Amino acid sequence: MSSAETAAVPPEAASPEETGEAVRTxxxxxxxxxxxxxxxxxxxxxxxxxxVHQRWRGSLQLRVVSTTLVISLAVAAVLGFFLVQQIRSGLLEAQRESALREHAAGLSTALSELQDGEQPVDRDKQLYDIVEELSGGSGTSSSGHDAMILPSVDGSSGWVAGGVRETTVPDRLRERVQSSGGVDSSYWTYTTIQRERGANEPGLVVGAPLSHAYELYYVFPLTHEQGILDLVQNTLVFVATLLCLVLGVIAYMVTRQVVSPVRAAAGSAERLAEGDLNERMKVRGADDLARLAVSFNEMAGNLQEKIQELEELSRAQRQFVSDVSHELRTPLTTIRMAGDLLYEERDDLDPTMARSVELLQGQLERFEELLADLLEISRHDAGAATLAVEPADIRDAVLKAVGDSEQIAEKRGIKVVLRLPAEPCVAEFDTRRINRILTNLVVNAIEHSEGKDVIVTAAGDRDAVAVAVRDFGVGLKEGEEHLCFDRFWRADPARARTTGGTGLGLSIAKEDAQLHGGWLQAWGEPGAGSQFRLSLPRKSGQELRGSPLPLVPPEKPMGRARPASAPAAEAEQGRPAVTGEGR
CATH class of the missing domain: 1.20.5 (Single alpha-helices involved in coiled-coils or other helix-helix interfaces)
Structure with missing residues (x-):
């Protein structure tokens, strides 16, 4: 078989199942x-x-111009509507009065011809002649009218001029004419003129009884009036549109004169807020905006002077603290050596002197702690603080901090509950500084726990590690979660202190956390306790984007009070909870 014959063979028909599957596909x-x-x-x-919403909210000029256009369109529409209505009423009223007068004259003419002389032999011809005589113009002229005489008896045709259909006269008008009972009453209505040839057009029909058997109607076309109204409407629309556009352009130009200086002032204020104290506005003219620029420049100048004074004072204070801290180290070392000698020989002294030596030793330790904190603060202020970064397990730092605070916890009868992950949480950080942060957090939690347990939780993810220290003591008031990191700040100055302290611990901890590129944050509610969370990146220098632990404790999602037995209850639910003796 040739290739042509092969191509001519029809393909095998597809099955119904294949066709249905293709349709479904x-x-x-x-x-x-x-x-x-x-x-x-x-x-x-x-x-x-x-x-559009963002653009609308972010642009004063757009709101002013848009509002002006909308109000202008609304006013133009309302005024145009009333103006068109007034013109329309005036035109129709004038046409109606003229139509009534012409109909009255035509009615008198028709009555005279019907009553003049003897009864005609051909009444139809007489009525047709009357209709032709009374018709003014061809019926299509704007100044003419068409006449028609219709019999009062239904089913009979009338006499019409100008090619107007009898259906042009509405039934309601014929009923009123037929029920009038006299020839002195004329009635009118608006209608649509229907012609044998040509399009329909609006019109006015006036009718009255001609005799007991006939009715006389005048049909007045209103095409001329309609043309005037259309011209007025088109003119009003054009003028209103042009006026709105002009008002929009005027509003744009006016608002630009106001908005541009305001935008310049906003830009200057933003740059001033970003730290550019040399930013000043240009003063043009002597109007209100010029006075705003002058006031802004005076404010910026005064602010710059005050900030410079504060910076100089701050530098002097930092220098003073640094100098005093360094100068105190030498006499403190001498006093410390003498105190240590006395402390070692306290057993040979009388009880009064031994007690004095013990108090001296305690105050020397507190003085050394204060001096160390002041030196650390001065290093942070001078930007001289450095990190000795090395890979370490955050769990080891937690265990060391808990071990350092173990004596304080035992003295107050408080158990520190650890919740540490089973897997290592290795990160790059300065172990000395992180141990100091965690020790400070644990000690503060013990001091403010009001005899309840303290929970220390550690966790890690791919990018960060975190430690949260939770207590169930007095808590923090609103706003104190930021104030607690200020230097020498205390939540309750009248509260007795049992562990000494300098008031610089949390401030130094905050500086150390920021030095690592991490976060140190606080949460608390009065009577519900508080939680401090330290978050560190896994790799030194990496940006921290999130924390493995929540800042708000999960057992306190909606601010409800937490019972004191909650830590034990969580341990019973299968959560890892061990004491400071091990992981």
């Missing part, structure tokens, strides 16, 4: 395409609405 593709198109259109519409 095409329908699924079509449905999927329509769904994707709908979702795309929906996202585009939402993006457009958001863009």
């Amino acid at each position: 095409r329908w699924q593709r079509l449905s999927g395409g329509l769904l994707i198109g709908y979702q795309f259109a929906q996202r585009a519409a939402r993006a457009l609405v958001r863009g």
